[in-house]
Amino acid sequence: MTSYFQYQPSMLVTALITWCAVAIPSLFALSQASAWAWLPHLILLPLILLVTNESQQSYGYAVRYWLLAIMAVLIQSAGFMLPSSVYLIYSVMLIAILTFYLSPVQSYCYILFASLSYLLIQTLYWAQPWPWVETGLFASFHLFSYVVSHRMREERAAKEQAQLANSQLLATQSLLGQSVSRQERLHLARELHDDVGHQLTSLIVNLDVARRTAHEPLKSQLQQSYTLARETLEKIRTLVSDKRADQPLDLEAVLTELIHHVPRIEISLTFKPHPVLQSLSHAHCILRVCQESITNTLKHSNATRLGIEFGHSEEADFKMKITDNGTGAKQSEPGNGLLGLQERVRELKGDFAWQSSSKGFVVQVSFKETAVNE
Numbered sequence: 001m002t003s004y005f006q007y008q009p010s011m012l013v014t015a016l017i018t019w020c021a022v023a024i025p026s027l028f029a030l031s032q033a034s035a036w037a038w039l040p041h042l043i044l045l046p047l048i049l050l051v052t053n054e055s056q057q058s059y060g061y062a063v064r065y066w067l068l069a070i071m072a073v074l075i076q077s078a079g080f081m082l083p084s085s086v087y088l089i090y091s092v093m094l095i096a097i098l099t100f101y102l103s104p105v106q107s108y109c110y111i112l113f114a115s116l117s118y119l120l121i122q123t124l125y126w127a128q129p130w131p132w133v134e135t136g137l138f139a140s141f142h143l144f145s146y147v148v149s150h151r152m153r154e155e156r157a158a159k160e161q162a163q164l165a166n167s168q169l170l171a172t173q174s175l176l177g178q179s180v181s182r183q184e185r186l187h188l189a190r191e192l193h194d195d196v197g198h199q200l201t202s203l204i205v206n207l208d209v210a211r212r213t214a215h216e217p218l219k220s221q222l223q224q225s226y227t228l229a230r231e232t233l234e235k236i237r238t239l240v241s242d243k244r245a246d247q248p249l250d251l252e253a254v255l256t257e258l259i260h261h262v263p264r265i266e267i268s269l270t271f272k273p274h275p276v277l278q279s280l281s282h283a284h285c286i287l288r289v290c291q292e293s294i295t296n297t298l299k300h301s302n303a304t305r306l307g308i309e310f311g312h313s314e315e316a317d318f319k320m321k322i323t324d325n326g327t328g329a330k331q332s333e334p335g336n337g338l339l340g341l342q343e344r345v346r347e348l349k350g351d352f353a354w355q356s357s358s359k360g361f362v363v364q365v366s367f368k369e370t371a372v373n374e
Contacts (some may be wrong), residue, residue, distance in 0.1 A: 006055040015048050015093065022089045029082055040074040044090060047071050051097055060325060061101075061302040067265045068094075068101060072110070079121040083128065088138045092145045099149035107150075111142040150338060160263045160298060167261035168291050174254045176285060179280050201253060204229045251283045255290060255308065262294055265324075270309040276318045276367050285344045288366065289352075292337050293322045293363050301326025301361060322363040 023041040030037045050059075051067050071094055078087040091114045098107055119135045122128045207229055211222035252271040259267040260370060276282050298305050303326030310320050334342070338354055341363075345352040350367040 004055050004058055005049075007052060008054065009050075011052055012049075015052055018089060019045050019048060020092045022086055026078070026082060026084070028087065029084070040078040043069060044074055047074070048093075048097075058304075060304065062151065065101065068098065076114075076117050076121075077371050079118060083122070083126045085118065085122070085131075085134055088141075092138070092141050095142050096145045096149040099146055099153055104150070107146055111139060111146065115139040116166075128194060130209070153270070153355045163261055164295060164298060167258050171254050171258035171287060171291070174257050175249070175251075175283060178249050178254075192241065205302060236316060242267060249278055249280065249283050250301045251277050251286065254283075258287070258290060258294075259308075263298075265294075265297060265303055267294070268305070268307045270307070270311075272310040274310070274318045282348055282367060285348055285350075288344060289320070289341050289363065289365055290322065292320065292341055297324045297326060297361065303360065317368055319364065319366040321365075324360045326360050 023045070026041055027038060047067050047070060051064050051071070071090075075087060075094060077091045078090065081087075084274065095107060095111060095114075099108060102110070115135050115138065118138065120301075122131050122134075164283035204226065206331075207222055207226040211219055211226050214222050250267075252273075255269055255271065259269060277286065297306050301324055306322065306324040308320070308322050334354065342352040345365055345367075348367065350365060353364045355362045355371065
């Protein structure tokens with residue numbers, strides 16, 4: 001239950017207090033009315049809890065939009081139950097929630113709709129004088145609630161961007177550290193082979209000449225030195241061979257570091273090792289594709305889940321697929337981010353494809369190389 005429902009304490013307490021402040025006096029005033037008059041207030045509470053739920057494992061955004069529409073209808077229907085304007089506090093709370101779901105223009109349209117609805121209901125249904133002052137007052141409350149919520153949303157987005165940038169930095173640092181370690185091993189192997197190895201070879205030659213021409217007891221001591229020098233040279237050759245052997249790149253650890261710090265969305269990684277991933281250029285390209293896909297999902301999609309899957313196919317030796325459950329991108333042409341990824345992949349003779357639909361966004365990368373030598 002705790003994984004399916006998740007709330008910020010301040011948001012939850014505020015929502016409950018607001019509902020109690022409106023519902024309790026309204027229900028007392030409707031105590032003599034039929035049960036139908038109670039329904040808007042009673043149904044609004046669970047709807048508020050459902051739309052403010054921040055769990056990543058819960059229902060999707062399509063369900064939430066329907067719940068918000070039902071809330072708007074119930075709030076307006078409450079205006080037909082009592083002539084009191086207290087029900088508009090629900091609407092003020094709703095605009096604060098809508099800020100996280102609608103664009104600014106859509107939010108302003110709702111404020112205009114709520115204000116005109118109150119004006120017409122009070123005048124035409126309850127036969128009250130035109131309540132211009134109250135309408136303007138509640139419209140200003142709506143605007144204030146929207147501005148505060150919009151500011152909170154911007155701060156939240158800035159925090160998410162900082163967390164995302166930090167995760168990308170840590171992942172890049174991890175890959176860079178592995179690359180530097182590989183280069184250091186190769187540099188050390190070359191130094192041992194070119195300098196120490198050649199000097200030991202010269203020493204062995206000199207000791208060989210000396211042990212052949214020397215007399216006892218120096219001959220036995222030179223023989224021991226000669227044997228020790230040859231054993232040392234063999235150990236250095238073995239060490240050089242080990243250092244020259246490619247240190248495998250652990251791309252799985254790099255991607256795990258990346259997704260561990262990503263906010264808001266749940267990311268699953270299905271990793272399968274492949275020789276092409278031992279190429280530093282290919283591994284760096286894959287990392288950039290994952291980073292850009294995560295960034296696009298956070299910015300342009302209402303997704304709650306994203307999957308990164310490595311595998312093989314008949315057409316390509318290596319294939320990666322990234323999918324999310326968001327609404328997909330609205331543009332028909334790729335932006336600079338997708339074009340940049342496409343250029344990176346094609347420079348490595350790979351194939352890059354993307355597809356947007358109502359079921360989510362899909363990015364696919366494939367390489368035909370079975371092995372790459374750096």
